[in-house]
Amino acid sequence: MSTFHTDGGGVAFRGSDCKVQCGASTWATRLSQYHRTDAPLLICTYSLPSLSYLQGILAKRPAGVVLLCHSKFRQRASEVVRTLGIPAYVNPYLHAKFVLSGKSTVTIGSANFGDSTWLEVCASFHSADCYEYLRKVFMNILADPETEYLRPQEVPQ
Numbered sequence: 195m196s197t198f199h200t201d202g203g204g205v206a207f208r209g210s211d212c213k214v215q216c217g218a219s220t221w222a223t224r225l226s227q228y229h230r231t232d233a234p235l236l237i238c239t240y241s242l243p244s245l246s247y248l249q250g251i252l253a254k255r256p257a258g259v260v261l262l263c264h265s266k267f268r269q270r271a272s273e274v275v276r277t278l279g280i281p282a283y284v285n286p287y288l289h290a291k292f293v294l295s296g297k298s299t300v301t302i303g304s305a306n307f308g309d310s311t312w313l314e315v316c317a318s319f320h321s322a323d324c325y326e327y328l329r330k331v332f333m334n335i336l337a338d339p340e341t342e343y344l345r346p347q348e349v350p351q
Contacts, residue, residue, distance in 0.1 A: 207321045224316070235255075240264045243307065247347070285335055302316065
C-alpha cells in the first residue's frame with residue numbers, strides 16, 4: 195500500500211526502475227540513449243552550460259529538443275536558438291531542474307543541465323505517470339505569460 199497519493203501537490207507513482215546518481219554521472223551519460231528515439235527531449239534548467247557543451251550532447255539529434263531556462267540566461271539561450279536551431283524559452287521565476295526523455299524517462303535533481311563541479315544528486319525514473327505529470331508542468335510553464343519564447347527569426351545574428 196502506497197503512503198503517497200496523487201493530489202494537488204504532486205503525482206504518486208510506483209516503480210522499481212529508478213537510478214540515483216551522486217556526483218559521478220554527467221548529462222552526457224544520462225542522455226546517452228536519447229538519440230535512438232524520436233520522442234521529445236524537454237529540458238528544464240535554471241542555468242545553461244556553454245554552447246560547446248550543448249552541441250556535444252545535442253548534436254546527435256537536435257530535432258524534438260525544447261529548452262526552458264531562467265531569464266537570467268536569455269543571452270545564452272538566444273545563442274542556442276541561433277546556433278543549434280533549438281527552440282528555447284526563458285522564465286524569470288524558474289528554478290526547477292528536470293529532463294524528460296524517451297516516452298517515460300524522467301531525470302530530476304539538483305543539477306542544472308550542463309557540467310558541474312558541485313556535488314549533485316539526481317534520480318532517473320521510468321514512469322509514464324511521473325513523465326506525464328512533469329510534461330504538464332513543463333507545458334504550463336511554457337504557457338505562463340511571464341515565459342518568453344525566443345523565436346529563431348527574432349534572435350539577432
